[in-house]
Amino acid sequence: MKIFIILIIFLISFLNADVKIIASPLCKVEALSRHEIKNIFMVKKRSIANESVIILDSLNRETYIIFIKKFLNKSSRKMKVYWTRMLFTGKKIPPKKLSIKELNSLDTNSSCYLSYVEEKKKPNKWSFIHIK
Amino acid sequence: MNYKIIILLISSLFTVKVFAIGNISIHGYGTVGLAYQGDDKTLYRNSINTKEGSSANFSLANYSSFGLQLDVQASKKISLVAQGVASKKNNNGKTLELSWLNAKYQLNDDFFLRVGKMRLAAFMYSDILDVSYSYDWMRLPDMYSIVPINNYIGVEFNHNIELGNFTFMSTYLYGQSKSVFYDNLPDGKILKGDIDTDKIYGASLKVLYDNLALRFAYCDLKLTLHSKSLDTNLNQLNSLNIPLVTQAIDEYSMENTSMSYLEIGARYDFEKAYLLGEYIELNSHSFTSNNSSWYLGTGYNFESWSPFMLYSQTKSVNQYKDIKTDKNMNPALLGAINASNEALKSISESIGNVNLETFSLGLRYNLSENSIIKLQYDKQVEEKGSKVNFHFSENKKVNLDIFSGAVSFVF
Numbered sequence: 001m002k003i004f005i006i007l008i009i010f011l012i013s014f015l016n017a018d019v020k021i022i023a024s025p026l027c028k029v030e031a032l033s034r035h036e037i038k039n040i041f042m043v044k045k046r047s048i049a050n051e052s053v054i055i056l057d058s059l060n061r062e063t064y065i066i067f068i069k070k071f072l073n074k075s076s077r078k079m080k081v082y083w084t085r086m087l088f089t090g091k092k093i094p095p096k097k098l099s100i101k102e103l104n105s106l107d108t109n110s111s112c113y114l115s116y117v118e119e120k121k122k123p124n125k126w127s128f129i130h131i132k
Numbered sequence: 133m134n135y136k137i138i139i140l141l142i143s144s145l146f147t148v149k150v151f152a153i154g155n156i157s158i159h160g161y162g163t164v165g166l167a168y169q170g171d172d173k174t175l176y177r178n179s180i181n182t183k184e185g186s187s188a189n190f191s192l193a194n195y196s197s198f199g200l201q202l203d204v205q206a207s208k209k210i211s212l213v214a215q216g217v218a219s220k221k222n223n224n225g226k227t228l229e230l231s232w233l234n235a236k237y238q239l240n241d242d243f244f245l246r247v248g249k250m251r252l253a254a255f256m257y258s259d260i261l262d263v264s265y266s267y268d269w270m271r272l273p274d275m276y277s278i279v280p281i282n283n284y285i286g287v288e289f290n291h292n293i294e295l296g297n298f299t300f301m302s303t304y305l306y307g308q309s310k311s312v313f314y315d316n317l318p319d320g321k322i323l324k325g326d327i328d329t330d331k332i333y334g335a336s337l338k339v340l341y342d343n344l345a346l347r348f349a350y351c352d353l354k355l356t357l358h359s360k361s362l363d364t365n366l367n368q369l370n371s372l373n374i375p376l377v378t379q380a381i382d383e384y385s386m387e388n389t390s391m392s393y394l395e396i397g398a399r400y401d402f403e404k405a406y407l408l409g410e411y412i413e414l415n416s417h418s419f420t421s422n423n424s425s426w427y428l429g430t431g432y433n434f435e436s437w438s439p440f441m442l443y444s445q446t447k448s449v450n451q452y453k454d455i456k457t458d459k460n461m462n463p464a465l466l467g468a469i470n471a472s473n474e475a476l477k478s479i480s481e482s483i484g485n486v487n488l489e490t491f492s493l494g495l496r497y498n499l500s501e502n503s504i505i506k507l508q509y510d511k512q513v514e515e516k517g518s519k520v521n522f523h524f525s526e527n528k529k530v531n532l533d534i535f536s537g538a539v540s541f542v543f
Contacts, residue, residue, distance in 0.1 A: 044241070044292075045241045047241065061501075076501065077433070077498060080501060080502070081265075084161070084266045085259075087159055087201070087203075088161060088201060089259045089260060090203075090211075090213035090234065090236060093157065093203055093205075
């Protein structure tokens with residue numbers, strides 16, 4: 001019974017986990033429209049307002065699934081097929097997947113990085129991106 | 133071939149992580165697939181480039197493939213890609229082939245140029261021909277085997293533009309290609325031929341609007357087709373020294389002859405389901421038949437599995453028209469021309485002739501994030517003289533029940 005209650009609590013917290021887009025300190029971008037988010041995170045565009053950005057995906061599968069559903073309106077199978085196609089036709093290489101620990105220790109002095117995390121796990125000095 | 137070793141080798145790949153150091157990365161894909169059909173007078177294959185398949189036995193050759201890709205990001209704008217494929221259906225007729233080997237220059241987000249070896253994107257899925265993980269079906273629809281080439285060496289320009297809610301993606305290409313084909317005689321003999329294509333000019337346009345994707349492609353090329361048996365037969369007819377026969381052979385010659393195709397396709401993605409179809413017309417004034425083919429398919433995505441079905445129809449029209457004769461001709465000449473007409477008609481009927489109907493029903497199941505299982509049943513009806521499968525009997529029509537299963541993965 002205890003395990004069942006813990007599982008329910010875990011599931012509720014998982015469903016409520018709010019995933020937000022974050023930008024590294026060097027980024028000038030403060031807000032993105034849904035359309036821009038789709039273009040940037042599917043690497044259809046590599047810059048916003050003349051600023052080059054590098055996308056980092058989350059290694060945490062739950063965070064990744066919430067993000068692609070919420071912001072890209074895609075299932076994990078659809079995203080996997082998209083990246084498989086881009087990769088094996090030589091068009092694009094999927095973004096690197098980093099853990100929170102790797103995101104925290106990333107050298108952000110030379111480039112603007114965009115990623116996404118659970119709200120409470122935002123690395124220091126990174127900022128949240130507003131949705132237009 | 134030791135199947136157990138192959139299966140062990142492939143299953144070990146599920147644990148392999150992507151290799152990446154700095155700007156170099158290695159990725160791969162594969163399929164271990166089995167096909168079975170029970171007619172021992174027919175060999176079921178799904179490409180003209182192969183002589184292997186199922187003939188009343190389980191065959192690994194129809195679907196199995198393994199690919200490895202090396203990507204090098206040489207600079208911000210220049211990248212290199214090399215992809216090798218191990219498959220029994222390779223264009224070059226060998227088990228190993230380099231299907232991609234090119235350098236890409238990315239001018240900006242909307243424009244890139246490639247030089248080297250590339251897949252010919254004749255259809256919606258032909259650029260990912262062997263990457264079975266990326267589509268639901270066991271094999272791509274019948275029309276994918278009627279275009280005689282699937283890769284080329286040359287140059288390709290790609291351009292994307294967004295206009296409101298529409299995205300237009302265009303590709304322009306120029307190049308050449310070499311491939312092989314296999315054919316069979318009723319006595320069981322297998323013939324091998326060469327397909328050389330030159331001056332391949334192609335353009336395609338993909339239009340995206342919301343959940344709708346439309347595709348148009350046109351390609352024009354010069355085709356040269358040689359096989360020992362074809363060359364021998366034509367040389368024999370030429371040696372008759374009858375000007376009308378020589379003229380007919382020249383007219384329908386497959387030496388640097390023009391061939392073109394026009395393809396249109398559409399796909400609509402509903403929230404859980406999809407509907408798609410393609411149509412192609414392939415034309416050439418030569419001994420090769422003109423082909424038209426279409427298919428319609430649909431599928432429904434449940435959480436981790438997806439049932440799908442597809443219907444496909446391909447028809448050929450023979451181009452050869454008999455040499456005209458008149459009653460005043462010398463009887464010996466008349467006899468020779470009539471015999472030549474029979475021989476030339478038979479040659480024409482034996483090249484590029486595809487009269488086929490296929491109904492497919494199947495299931496895809498997501499085994500893990502990187503691997504899927506597929507099961508499929510196909511009912512295939514092939515007319516006499518059609519050259520998709522090998523036929524070792526004189527039956528008018530061949531009905532095949534094909535059962536297939538596969539595991540596909542990427543890493």
